[in-house]
Amino acid sequence: MEWNFNMENFKDKKKDDILEKLVHINRITKVVKGGRRFGFSALVVVGNQAGKIGIAHAKAKQVPDAIKKSQ
Numbered sequence: 459m460e461w462n463f464n465m466e467n468f469k470d471k472k473k474d475d476i477l478e479k480l481v482h483i484n485r486i487t488k489v490v491k492g493g494r495r496f497g498f499s500a501l502v503v504v505g506n507q508a509g510k511i512g513i514a515h516a517k518a519k520q521v522p523d524a525i526k527k528s529q
Contacts, residue, residue: 478504478529500524
């Protein structure tokens with residue numbers, strides 16, 4: 459049996475090849491004695507356009523923080 463490996467397939471890809479796409483932002487409301495507390499959750503999908511994908515879901519009090527946490 460003969461093995462033919464192409465080393466180009468095993469090289470690390472640059473981080474620049476990864477694309478990030480924000481899919482959904484959800485507002486979460488918690489009712490407390492003093493009123494309502496708002497939080498946000500973000501769903502992000504990342505991939506390298508070569509078959510590797512990943513998803514992330516994170517929650518925070520502010521929208522930009524939720525997006526950063528999910529990346």
